[in-house]
Structure formats: C-alpha cells, structure tokens
Amino acid sequence: MPEGDTIYRAARALQRAIGGKAVTGFETGLAKLARVNDDSPLVGRIVEKVESRGKWLLIYFSGDLILVTHMLMSGSWHLYRPGERWRMGRSRMRVVIRAGDGDGDWEAVAFNVPIAEFHTARSLERNTQIPKLGPDILAAEFTVAGGVARLAAYGREHPDAEIAVVLLNQRVLAGLGNVYKSEVAFAAGVNPFRAMRTITPKDMETMVDFAQRYMKANVVDGKGDGIVTYSGNRRTTHAMNREERLWVYRRQGQECRRCGATVMMRKQGEQARSTYWCPACQPWIEPALEDQ
Structure with missing residues (x-):
C-alpha cells in the first residue's frame, strides 16, 4: 500500500x-x-x-x-x-x-x-x-525535535487519543501509513493503544527518530542516473530475507522476532485499521489516576 x-x-x-x-x-x-x-x-x-x-x-x-x-x-x-x-x-x-x-x-x-x-x-x-498537512518526515528540513513538538502539541489537545491513531494523522506528521505505524511503535517499545497522556517526551523522541530512520532507509537512492521507481520490499529489520523484513506488521499469531511472545492484531480507530504489536515488548501502561 x-x-x-x-x-x-x-x-x-x-x-x-x-x-x-x-x-x-x-x-x-x-x-x-x-x-x-x-x-x-x-x-x-x-x-x-x-x-x-x-x-x-x-x-x-x-x-x-x-x-x-x-x-x-x-x-x-x-x-x-x-x-x-x-x-x-x-x-x-x-x-x-x-x-x-x-x-x-x-x-x-x-x-x-x-x-x-x-x-x-x-x-x-x-x-x-x-x-x-503536518511536517513531511521525508522532507529535507524535517527534524526529530520538530516532529516531537507536533506530537506533544496534539497530545495536549487530545490527551485521550491513542498513539497509533495519532501516528496516522497526516495533520500531525505527514507520510506514515499503517505499516510504519505498527513498526515504529514496536521499535520504540510503545503499546499502540496507549493514550497520549501516557506518552513521555522520550517515547515521542524515540518514535519520531525511528519513523525518520525507517522511511529514509526505504528511499535510499540507487547508483547512477537510471530511473528508480522502487528499490524493493519495505523493510524495518536488517534481515535480507523478504519474509523477515518487518517486525510485527501482518505477523499476527507468529513469534515476536525479539522475545518470542505471540504477535497480536486488533482493529483500531474510526477507520478500523489493523494494528499489530507484541504485548511483551510493548507493555500496556495505565493512565495515572489523577489524569482519569
């Protein structure tokens, strides 16, 4: 997609x-x-x-x-x-x-x-x-600090919003889709269903950093002057095998590549998009009582 x-x-x-x-x-x-x-x-x-x-x-x-x-x-x-x-x-x-x-x-x-x-x-x-649109993650002028600022500002206005839904919001950060949403949250160890009020500045920084790194890695330019329209299957792991190129996306019921727990999937948001995560690597964090 x-x-x-x-x-x-x-x-x-x-x-x-x-x-x-x-x-x-x-x-x-x-x-x-x-x-x-x-x-x-x-x-x-x-x-x-x-x-x-x-x-x-x-x-x-x-x-x-x-x-x-x-x-x-x-x-x-x-x-x-x-x-x-x-x-x-x-x-x-x-x-x-x-x-x-x-x-x-x-x-x-x-x-x-x-x-x-x-x-x-x-x-x-x-x-x-x-x-x-929010800042384009692949734009030359994009910075991790700027992306974190956008996430933080949105979180202050929408503290109950779930982080994975926010990552898909093109008015917050432009470019992420359903694959990267799940992969970025996994890489950062953030449960995709956590409310924005539970997301720390460090969580945001880690997610934005992975988002930029993953997307840049998947648009690496080919050598020479040829016209390159696609450089291969989208990849977030370092594995060269096409069957092992993603951490959790579309891996429901399979073992987590990091810990061996079972990868899960659940529909999320108004558009009912599929979200994949490892419950062991991405633990749930309850909102603080004073925030509820």
Missing part, C-alpha cells in the same frame, strides 16, 4: 524522467481533468517539478497549473518509454503525461488513482487538505 516512502520514490522517478521537459501529449479518463485540459491544454507546457508531500504527489506545469494526486490504497504511477507495453490494462488508466526532448521521451501513467485534481497555486492553498 502506498505510504510516504512510496510516493517519495514515485515523485523522484517522475522528476528524473519528465522534469524540465515539454509535455507532448496528455490523456485522461477523468472528465474533470479533461475539461481543464480542453480549456488550458497541457501540451507545450513544461513540467517544472514533481514533488511529494506526505502521501500526496504534485506535478507542477508552467503557466500555474498543478496536478495533485493521492494513491489511497491501490493507485500507482508508472513510467514507460514510448511504445512500451503497459503493465496494467487501459481501463485502469487515469492519466497519461507524455513528455520529452526527442532523446529522453517518457510516458508517465497513473493507474487506479482515486484522487486527481488540477489546481492553481492559489486554489491549492485555499481548497485542499495539503496546506494543512
């Missing part, structure tokens, strides 16, 4: 392939995008830059036009050379951007993308969720 690291890698690959190049063709299966293209054609515009913000991907075109996409659970961006066979059927295509300079032509294809909108800089600032 796409999380912040997936979107970061996709944006990086798209930037390398079509960044700075002229749009030579545009197709879409979405009426609202087609209408914008009819009124303000993309062909001839320059792809100024491609960037990720949390789980959102933004493609900036000259003339103040921005394509904003969100993958949710099943969307993806692919890159193909002209004439190369697509890996998914045309019925799943939502957007095709052809760009190039004659020597480096590419087709960027969005499949199964549930959210795709055109914006201007002004409409993007005023009418979308993106300006309300």
Whole structure:
C-alpha cells in the first residue's frame, strides 16, 4: 500500500524522467481533468517539478497549473518509454503525461488513482487538505525535535487519543501509513493503544527518530542516473530475507522476532485499521489516576 516512502520514490522517478521537459501529449479518463485540459491544454507546457508531500504527489506545469494526486490504497504511477507495453490494462488508466526532448521521451501513467485534481497555486492553498498537512518526515528540513513538538502539541489537545491513531494523522506528521505505524511503535517499545497522556517526551523522541530512520532507509537512492521507481520490499529489520523484513506488521499469531511472545492484531480507530504489536515488548501502561 502506498505510504510516504512510496510516493517519495514515485515523485523522484517522475522528476528524473519528465522534469524540465515539454509535455507532448496528455490523456485522461477523468472528465474533470479533461475539461481543464480542453480549456488550458497541457501540451507545450513544461513540467517544472514533481514533488511529494506526505502521501500526496504534485506535478507542477508552467503557466500555474498543478496536478495533485493521492494513491489511497491501490493507485500507482508508472513510467514507460514510448511504445512500451503497459503493465496494467487501459481501463485502469487515469492519466497519461507524455513528455520529452526527442532523446529522453517518457510516458508517465497513473493507474487506479482515486484522487486527481488540477489546481492553481492559489486554489491549492485555499481548497485542499495539503496546506494543512503536518511536517513531511521525508522532507529535507524535517527534524526529530520538530516532529516531537507536533506530537506533544496534539497530545495536549487530545490527551485521550491513542498513539497509533495519532501516528496516522497526516495533520500531525505527514507520510506514515499503517505499516510504519505498527513498526515504529514496536521499535520504540510503545503499546499502540496507549493514550497520549501516557506518552513521555522520550517515547515521542524515540518514535519520531525511528519513523525518520525507517522511511529514509526505504528511499535510499540507487547508483547512477537510471530511473528508480522502487528499490524493493519495505523493510524495518536488517534481515535480507523478504519474509523477515518487518517486525510485527501482518505477523499476527507468529513469534515476536525479539522475545518470542505471540504477535497480536486488533482493529483500531474510526477507520478500523489493523494494528499489530507484541504485548511483551510493548507493555500496556495505565493512565495515572489523577489524569482519569
């Protein structure tokens, strides 16, 4: 499932392939995008830059036009050379951007993308969720101290919120998804169901530090100038075996890799997302009586 690291890698690959190049063709299966293209054609515009913000991907075109996409659970961006066979059927295509300079032509294809909108800089600032995002964990300017400050501020306003639900809140920290939520809480030894009032500054620092380290490790750039869209299975352990790449996620009923206890799973939050944890490595801590 796409999380912040997936979107970061996709944006990086798209930037390398079509960044700075002229749009030579545009197709879409979405009426609202087609209408914008009819009124303000993309062909001839320059792809100024491609960037990720949390789980959102933004493609900036000259003339103040921005394509904003969100993958949710099943969307993806692919890159193909002209004439190369697509890996998914045309019925799943939502957007095709052809760009190039004659020597480096590419087709960027969005499949199964549930959210795709055109914006201007002004409409993007005023009418979308993106300006309300918390700090992007993969941004160059992100710091552990800044992430801790965001968690602490949210905890003061929502002391009863469960920590794993907060880790998924993109307005607190942008980029973490369901996999990292469970993995980060495990690495920090924090029970994912603990209320924010029980989370110490040290707990927060440890979780934010692991979040940044894990996500950065999963977007390590390949060598050379090639276009890298995916570097392998997401990994939080040091194991090279693909079956041992995660600590607890989707390991319900199996032995904890650290202590041998049984990994558990429970649905959590309004969206009933699956949360995995080791009850021995992540002990429950009751809120203090004076806080109840």
